[in-house]
Amino acid sequence: MPWRSTLLLTVLVVVGTHLAALGRQSDRAHLDAFAHVLLLVAAGALLGRQRYPVPVVFVTAAAATVYLGAGYPYGPVFLTVAVGCFGALVAGRRKAAWTAAGMFWGGHVLVSHWLYRWLPPPGDPAASWGQELVIATWVVAFVAVAELVRVRREQWARERAERAQAARRRADEERLRIARELHDVLAHSISVINVQAGTGLALLDSDPEQARRALTTIKAASKEALGEVRQVLDTLRTPGDAPRAPAPGLGRLSEMVEQAASAGLAVTVEGAAPRLAPGTDLAAFRIVQEALTNVVRHSGSRQARVHIDTAAGALRLRIDDDGPATGADAGGSGNGLAGMRERAAALGGTIEAGARADGGFRVLAVLPLRASSEESVVSREDR
Template sequence: MTYEEPPRPERRWIQGVRPVWLPALALAFLQVAGSSVAGRHQPERVALDPLGYALLLAGPALLLARRRHPVAVAAGTSAVTLAYVALGYPYGPVFASLVVSWFSAVVAGHRRAVLVVASVVAACHVLVGQWLYRWLPPSGDSRTTWGQLSAAAAWLLAVLAAAELFRVRRERIVRERRERAEAERRRVGEERLRIARELHDVLAHSISVINVQAGVALALMDERPEQARTALVTIKAASKEALGEVRQVLSTLRAPGEAPRSPAPGLDRLPELVEQATAAGLAAEVSVEGDRVPLPPGADLAAFRIVQEALTNIVRHSGARSARIGLRYLPGCVEVRVDDDGPAVTGGESGGGNGLVGMRERAAALGGTIETGPRPDGGFRVLARLPHSVPSTGAGTPADDSAGTLAPAAEERP
């Protein structure tokens, strides 16, 4: 597990949202300094006076409230800019506050309101340039041509189009980040489910063997100590194997992304399951039909766990002392079958586990099927069909055995 140092307080504005006053301060300096310099080259315009400087500072001041009231700020900066132009002050970067306020309002989702404000600004600009210029400073000003009005309208449309493109791009980035975060949460949940399923299969099988052998040891401790000793040896071996498998599963929590130190179990370890079942008093026979084909890691692990869980259920929930394991290699899939002759044990603890649910999840994650239930002639059957090829999924890979969702209700054999 890695420790990530939290951001320092002095860097909070760099890593997060910038302070709202920073752009406003920069725009205030730009508009005042830029307009002062531009006024020297526009002698026909009105020289800047206290009212002109106040209008230049009013726009940036209004931007301080653009995050809380974007539409009102857009309308206010538009009114200030129109007043500055209508009073005949020099042209310059006075339009910067207008552009920033429109951008902020459009990005905040108020596109229609900004369109209304822009329409009013355009109409007022036409009104001033075509009619009111006679009574407004500077004196002797001429009528604005339609070419100039068209250029101003095109400039306004360009600002609105750029703001809309920026809004769309920002929303796409936010959506992609949200989708990545959801995929990561889903991956973490699936990994937890996989680890829980592995722990259930390992512990249920091993503890069932230990429980049976402990009962045998207690019953034979006084009369047949040698057989009791054999049972204790079996308990030691089963507990050692369980600890090894639990350590292997939990190692993924301590070092995520690293390869396991030992390979995941598969059908090549089927003889070990048979030996453990025999030590628990269950005679298991294995039959194989068809030519063996190598299975993908996910399918090999799923087949092993299904057989392991089926034998565990027989030991815990059935009165049968024998089981038959059948492997049948068919074109495109492998068929795993586990039968016992029953009958089901009554009055015992069921454990309330998720054994049969876990079997179905493993098979479904690989695109396979599983059937469980009583046989017509008595006993119980588990029949799984797992494909040779692994289907691809968007959330996880079946080789990791991480697909599927835990069913709400636990299910065990009757």
């Protein structure tokens, strides 16, 4: 509760009223015990203006109206009504604030122009309408200022909520990006390691040299996977820092073909990769990597074809294998395909994946080059 401000305002009202009464002893009623009770009620009620704004605004308006109706001297008692209305408006209780302000002004008009004949002090003349107009103007002006403060506070609250929502959305997108990167890196590398481990175990006694080559491939694949995982996790430890190694792209397609060959998959590449923006290049690399990983894991074919083409302002990637599928989850378990679709959708592209009529499986990715060029401009500006 606002103890300090309420105590300060109470002292101001009581002391200010006494100072105002010094020059009005002749035409206003003397400040007696009832006057002090009304002042303390009007000011003390403001202690609950944050928790109970509606009762407080009506209590202050009623106490101030009774105070003026009793003929006591004018003074800072008006401040209690103003602060009560301000608290109600800031709390969003607009109807209560305007009603209380209208009740206070209407009570003042009623007392000053009709009931003054029967109320103390005796012989008190009617107030001028010019005075009433001035009071009404001050009331409206103060309430209008309170309305502006309320609107501004609501705007600040909306902006804070929007910033918090945007931060949560960025965090969710970053978590999704990291999960997608880790899935693509680990799924591909572990698939290679799994195949080579099986080969090494099968040939350990009959062909030690081939088993040695399988172990060498496992070491290389695991080292590369560890490096890429470390690069992804470094973004969590030092967000905003530039990566230590460039992100993979279609320029490393030959390395991917060699890794696939070490896993027993012969990959034929048709077409040349154009110059792409980093984000699009990474997405294209991961899509091809995931598609070849799915061939290794879920297809009985030991051959795959990667076709690269640019037409109509788009990069087209087509990955085919001749099948047949070796399990019920042909083409992947679902997470890899979902990751490919998310990567393509983030760039405004599409992914089509499904069985072919001849028994094989095809992944077709279309990534717009226009988004790539815009991304390149942004990348150069960031640097």
